[in-house]
Structure formats: C-alpha cells, structure tokens
Amino acid sequence: MKNLKTIVLSNQEISPGYFRMKILAPGYSQLSKPGQFVMFRVQCSLPPLLRRPFGIFRVGFMPGDCEGMPAKEFIELIYKVVGSGTEIMQGLHHGDPVELLGPLGEGFDLGNPAEEKILVGGGIGLVPLYPLAERLVENSRVRLLMGGRTRDDIIVVTEFERLGVGTYVSTEDGSLGEEGLITRVLERKLDKYPKSTVYACGPMPMVEAVQKICYERGIPLQVSLEALMACGVGACLGCVVKGVGHTEVEPRYLCTCTSGPVFNAEELDWSNAKVEKMETGGCK
Amino acid sequence: MMTSGEKKMPPKMAVEIAGIKLKNPVMPASGTFGYGEEYAPYLDLNQLGAVVTKGMSLNPKAGNNTPRICETVSGMLNAIGLQNVGVDAFIKDKITYLEQFDTPVIVNFFGNTQDEYGEVAARLDDVPGVAALEMNISCPNVKHGGIIFGTDPKAAFAAVSLVRKRTTKPLIVKLTPNVTDIQITARAAEDAGADALSLINTLTGMAVDVKTRKPRLANTIGGLSGPAIRPIAVRLVYQVVQAVQVPVIGIGGISRAMDALEFLIVGAKAVQVGTANFVDPNAMATIIADLEEFCRGEGIADINDLIGTLEL
Ligand SMILES: Cc1cc2nc3c(=O)[nH]c(=O)nc-3n(C[C@H](O)[C@H](O)[C@H](O)COP(=O)(O)OP(=O)(O)OC[C@H]3O[C@@H](n4cnc5c(N)ncnc54)[C@H](O)[C@@H]3O)c2cc1C
Numbered sequence: 001m002k003n004l005k006t007i008v009l010s011n012q013e014i015s016p017g018y019f020r021m022k023i024l025a026p027g028y029s030q031l032s033k034p035g036q037f038v039m040f041r042v043q044c045s046l047p048p049l050l051r052r053p054f055g056i057f058r059v060g061f062m063p064g065d066c067e068g069m070p071a072k073e074f075i076e077l078i079y080k081v082v083g084s085g086t087e088i089m090q091g092l093h094h095g096d097p098v099e100l101l102g103p104l105g106e107g108f109d110l111g112n113p114a115e116e117k118i119l120v121g122g123g124i125g126l127v128p129l130y131p132l133a134e135r136l137v138e139n140s141r142v143r144l145l146m147g148g149r150t151r152d153d154i155i156v157v158t159e160f161e162r163l164g165v166g167t168y169v170s171t172e173d174g175s176l177g178e179e180g181l182i183t184r185v186l187e188r189k190l191d192k193y194p195k196s197t198v199y200a201c202g203p204m205p206m207v208e209a210v211q212k213i214c215y216e217r218g219i220p221l222q223v224s225l226e227a228l229m230a231c232g233v234g235a236c237l238g239c240v241v242k243g244v245g246h247t248e249v250e251p252r253y254l255c256t257c258t259s260g261p262v263f264n265a266e267e268l269d270w271s272n273a274k275v276e277k278m279e280t281g282g283c284k
Numbered sequence: 285m286m287t288s289g290e291k292k293m294p295p296k297m298a299v300e301i302a303g304i305k306l307k308n309p310v311m312p313a314s315g316t317f318g319y320g321e322e323y324a325p326y327l328d329l330n331q332l333g334a335v336v337t338k339g340m341s342l343n344p345k346a347g348n349n350t351p352r353i354c355e356t357v358s359g360m361l362n363a364i365g366l367q368n369v370g371v372d373a374f375i376k377d378k379i380t381y382l383e384q385f386d387t388p389v390i391v392n393f394f395g396n397t398q399d400e401y402g403e404v405a406a407r408l409d410d411v412p413g414v415a416a417l418e419m420n421i422s423c424p425n426v427k428h429g430g431i432i433f434g435t436d437p438k439a440a441f442a443a444v445s446l447v448r449k450r451t452t453k454p455l456i457v458k459l460t461p462n463v464t465d466i467q468i469t470a471r472a473a474e475d476a477g478a479d480a481l482s483l484i485n486t487l488t489g490m491a492v493d494v495k496t497r498k499p500r501l502a503n504t505i506g507g508l509s510g511p512a513i514r515p516i517a518v519r520l521v522y523q524v525v526q527a528v529q530v531p532v533i534g535i536g537g538i539s540r541a542m543d544a545l546e547f548l549i550v551g552a553k554a555v556q557v558g559t560a561n562f563v564d565p566n567a568m569a570t571i572i573a574d575l576e577e578f579c580r581g582e583g584i585a586d587i588n589d590l591i592g593t594l595e596l
C-alpha cells in the first residue's frame with residue numbers, strides 16, 4: 001500500500017461513455033490481488049476534492065523505453081463517465097500526472113479449484129471480475145454472464161473470451177445477446193451447474209437479485225460492492241455497509257474500503273431494512 | 285550579520301500547548317485520521333506534532349445510516365454520526381499501538397449528557413499514553429432537548445467545569461462554529477478551566493440531489509469541511525484569539541503550509557489538518573516540511589516568532 005505519483009500512459013474511449021486508462025504503476029504486479037481497488041487523483045487538481053475509487057482491471061507489463069531497459073509495469077482502469085471527476089478523467093492524455101493510492105481493500109477468494117465458477121457482471125461491474133477470471137482459469141471452468149441496459153454497456157467481453165471464459169450476454173433492450181435481465185441467465189446456468197461458486201459485481205439491484213437466487217439455492221456467493229468513499233483506508237467511516245445481524249438497536253457496520261469491497265454474501269445484511277433518519281442530527 | 289554557521293541552523297519548529305511539547309505545530313483533526321494506525325503505512329507518525337484520535341464516547345456508537353458523505357464545492361459534507369468503539373475498547377486496543385511513537389496522543393471525546401462527558405474524561409485520566417484530552421462540545425445534550433452543548437454557553441460552561449474536575453490531563457475544548465458569537469462560548473470554556481481551545485468543528489450544511497429531490501446525506505444535515513470553510517475558520521480563530529488568554533489550535537480547510545500559516549499568523553499556536561488527509565495521506569508531512577522551508581526563506585529562527593504577528 002502506498003501513494004504513487006505517476007503518469008497516464010493512455011486513455012481511450014472503448015464504448016460510448018466508457019474509457020480505458022493505462023497508468024504507469026511500478027510494484028502493482030506484486031502487490032495487487034483480484035478485486036482490489038485504487039483511490040485515484042488527478043494530481044494538483046481541485047475540483048474534484050476527494051479521490052475517486054476504481055477497481056483494478058488489469059496489471060501488465062510493456063517494453064522498456066529502449067533496448068535493454070526494464071519492462072514497465074502498468075495498471076488499467078475502465079471507467080464510466082458519470083459526474084465531475086470522471087468528466088475530468090476523460091480529458092487526460094499520455095504523460096498527465098496522476099496519483100494512485102493502493103492497492104486497497106480485500107479482494108476475491110479464489111475458492112475451491114474443482115468447482116465451476118460463474119461470474120456475474122453488470123455494466124462497469126465487470127471490471128474487478130477480469131483479474132479474478134485471469135486467476136480462476138488456471139484451475140477452474142469459468143463462465144461470465146454479462147448484463148447491461150444496451151449494447152453500449154457490454155464492454156471487453158472478448159478479453160474474457162481470450163482467457164478461455166465462456167461468455168453469455170444479455171441486454172435489457174435486446175440490442176445485444178439475449179433480451180432481459182442477466183439474473184434470468186444465471187438461474188438457467190445454476191439449473192445446469194448447481195455446484196458452482198458465484199462472484200458478482202454490478203448495480204445494487206442486480207447484486208441483490210443475484211444474492212436472492214444464490215441464497216435460495218445454497219450457492220456460495222462473493223460480491224464486490226460500491227460505496228461513496230472519502231479516504232479509502234478505514235479512517236473516515238463514510239463507506240460503511242450493514243453487516244449480518246444489523247438492527248437499528250444493535251447496528252453492525254463494516255467498512256467497504258477495508259473489510260471489502262469484496263464480501264462473502266453471508267457477511268452482509270440483506271434484509272433491506274428501510275433507511276431511517278437517526279436522531280443524532282448535527283453532531284459531528 | 286549572521287555567521288554562516290548560524291545561517292545553517294534549522295528553524296525551531298517546536299511549540300507548547302497546555303504544557304505538552306509538540307515537535308511542530310501540525311496534527312491531524314479528530315475523525316479524519318482514524319486511530320492513527322490507518323495512516324501509518326503512508327506517513328511516519330513520529331513526524332507529527334501530535335496524533336488526535338477519533339471521537340470517543342462512553343459506550344460504543346454505531347453511527348448514522350448511509351450515505352454518510354458527499355462532496356460539495358471545495359469541500360465535503362459528512363454525517364458519520366460519531367461511530368466509535370467506545371472508550372474502554374479504545375483504552376484496551378487502540379492506545380497501546382500509538383505508544384510506540386514518539387508523538388503525544390490527544391484523545392478526542394464527547395458525550396450526550398454532562399455526566400457522560402465527565403465519565404469518559406475520568407476513565408482516560410490514568411491512562412499513561414494519553415497526553416491530553418480534546419473535548420468535542422458540538423454534540424446534542426439529550427437531557428435538554430438535544431441542544432448542542434457548544435451553542436449554549438451555560439451548558440458548555442457546566443460540562444467543561446465538570447470535566448475539569450474529573451481529569452488531571454491537559455484539557456482542550458473544541459468549539460463549534462455554529463454560533464452567533466464565538467467569543468462568548470470561547471470565554472465560557474476558558475472560565476470553566478480549559479487549558480486550550482481548538483476550532484473549528486464542521487459548519488452545518490445540506491445538499492440536495494435535484495433528480496431524486498432527496499437530501500444527499502441519509503441524516504439530511506451534515507457537517508461541512510475542507511478548503512471551502514477556511515476563510516470562516518481563519519476569521520473565527522482570529523476572534524477567539526482576541527477573546528481568551530489560553531492557547532488556540534486552528535482547524536478548518538488546511539491543505540497546504542500556506543493555509544496553516546494564515547492560522548498561525550492570526551494567533552493559533554498549532555493547527556489541525558482534517559479533510560486534506562483524505563485527499564493526500566502525506567499532506568501533513570508536506571505541510572511540516574514546507575512550514576520549515578517558509579521559516580528558513582523568511583529568516584524566521586523560531587516558528588513561535590511568527591505566531592500572532594498579524595499586521596493590521
Ligand atoms: C471499490 C470501488 C470500485 C469502483 N470501481 C469502478 C470502476 O472500475 N469503474 C467505474 O467506472 N467506477 C467504479 N466505481 C465507482 C466510481 O468510484 C464512481 O463512479 C466515481 O467515483 C464517480 O465520480 P464522479 O466524480 O464522476 O461522479 P460524482 O460527481 O461524484 O457523482 C456522480 C454520480 O455517481 C455516483 N457515485 C459517485 N461515487 C460513487 C461511488 N464510489 N460508487 C458508486 N456511485 C458513485 C453518485 O452518487 C452520483 O450519482 C467504483 C467504486 C468503488 C467504491
């Protein structure tokens with residue numbers, strides 16, 4: 001874990017609104033585990049004030065600057081432009097100074113090699129599943145179920161295919177793959193391969209639906225969650241999620257940044273308790 | 285004329301507050317630095333003037349629902365709800381970690397009644413690793429309709445007086461900016477026996493998501509921190525320095541040495557850095573180095589010579 005002052009190597013739009021950024025990142029191939037993230041900052045830029053969290057998509061090497069120079073380590077992020085920070089990011093070019101705090105958080109557990117693995121990704125939630133797939137294909141049969149609203153949300157699926165992952169795509173508008181929700185595909189696959197382990201990352205409604213399906217069938221599930229983060233290191237307590245057994249009387253909060261972003265589904269509270277206003281207003 | 289030998293002498297950066305000697309005037313603001321441990325991979329805690337820990341209450345506190353934070357223009361709102369492990373767990377698990385560093389530990393604490401404040405202070409009184417207490421009075425007094433202690437000079441005076449009786453440690457009282465006349469609460473805290481004052485805590489604020497028409501924090505209202513609040517904080521520190529004799533610690537929107545200098549020049553003896561730690565975990569180390577560089581550049585031999593030198 002460290003704060004790295006570094007530079008952007010490349011930054012390209014890969015689908016409308018989705019960008020892929022390569023950043024020079026010495027040390028990351030040794031340090032980072034599938035499912036971990038970085039807190040990204042455009043150096044010396046204000047706004048945005050806070051860093052933004054992004055999953056690590058890939059760690060790789062490129063040839064050194066000239067013959068005989070050591071290979072250069074980089075990481076890749078894939079991000080969707082949704083607000084002020086990602087708008088600034090899309091304008092970055094080769095050589096622009098940025099900072100990475102990381103790699104942070106708890107990544108995926110690779111599980112039992114004998115079991116079949118099903119990865120469920122929704123939109124940008126695909127990102128942390130890629131380094132996971134890279135590791136899982138070494139020992140397991142891996143399938144990727146990728147869902148999105150339209151075909152524009154279906155990104156980098158071919159790269160999973162190159163790893164030998166079987167891929168299944170669905171879109172809500174039917175513009176690519178099967179029409180409908182990816183959870184329907186998941187149910188079918190689980191009918192066929194009931195001994196699988198499932199890994200999911202995507203929008204909360206999708207993750208919740210996946211949890212319900214896996215829970216009912218007793219299938220082990222790991223989920224990667226998103227939360228609003230200020231520090232990324234467990235100091236601000238802004239990023240908490242409810243842990244299993246959480247009640248209003250005896251609350252149990254876990255930090256997404258340090259206990260997650262990957263959780264075993266059993267660690268979390270899925271009862272969907274209605275968010276209620278606490279009475280301690282104004283106390284800082 | 286200085287001899288070349290004297291010229292090379294590094295400027296003296298040490299300051300003293302309420303009898304505690306600080307290597308330099310820079311320390312983290314409570315709640316933005318966890319229990320210290322969280323930032324140890326990024327920053328040598330030995331470099332800091334002091335470590336200030338997350339606000340502690342008598343019993344563990346779970347905190348508010350999410351979302352708890354949101355970014356605003358040059359700042360952020362938070363409504364964490366003072367989540368903490370409780371004072372006993374803190375004494376048992378957290379303080380020993382900090383004892384390995386050659387840096388004084390200031391423990392921030394709060395209560396929801398006067399007695400709770402007193403009890404927490406008493407439990408920390410004989411803990412060896414605690415150099416001083418920082419009493420957060422920006423909390424609702426549940427026995428009096430939830431009015432914030434720090435906005436009611438009488439309640440503030442009573443609570444600080446009680447804590448004063450129950451601790452022999454140096455006592456820093458942390459003031460809320462959400463008042464009409466901060467000099468009144470500052471004097472109340474001083475009269476009740478505070479050894480030093482620190483300010484400002486966050487300013488109450490609110491932000492709305494215009495698409496969902498919901499508040500952006502689950503708690504509706506939160507506390508504003510970061511660069512956006514600095515001019516207000518500098519003004520309030522300036523006013524408090526005029527009103528009291530005890531030393532003042534300046535807090536609010538400090539991210540660079542230049543920001544810290546504003547507070548020192550208006551009369552703060554030390555500063556706390558909050559939100560900037562989130563942006564750059566190494567921010568305090570940079571501020572300390574740059575403060576020293578500034579003194580060197582300006583020919584200031586001792587940083588104390590700079591404190592309270594505002595030219596009007
Ligand atoms: C562990 C982790 C990994 C992530 N990985 C990726 C990734 O690989 N690719 C990617 O595109 N995004 C990822 N995100 C989400 C990403 O952090 C946000 O999209 C980003 O912070 C938005 O910044 P902004 O300034 O553009 O938007 P803002 O202006 O801050 O907000 C715009 C909108 O985005 C929402 N938003 C802001 N921050 C987050 C957040 N942290 N999580 C969810 N929604 C948010 C806001 O609620 C708002 O509706 C990840 C988040 C986490 C916590």
Ligand SMILES: Cc1cc2nc3c(=O)[nH]c(=O)nc-3n(C[C@H](O)[C@H](O)[C@H](O)COP(=O)(O)O)c2cc1C
Binds near residue numbers: 366513560
């Ligand atoms: C996430 C967060 C948590 C905080 N928690 C506490 C706390 O527990 N006790 C306290 O006295 N102040 C707390 N504060 C207030 C800060 O210590 C500080 O007074 C304020 O943030 C202003 O400084 P800044 O602009 O440098 O952040 C908190 C602030 C933030 C942003």
Ligand code: FES
Binds near residue numbers: 234235239
């Ligand atoms: S983001 Fe600060 S505690 Fe998780």
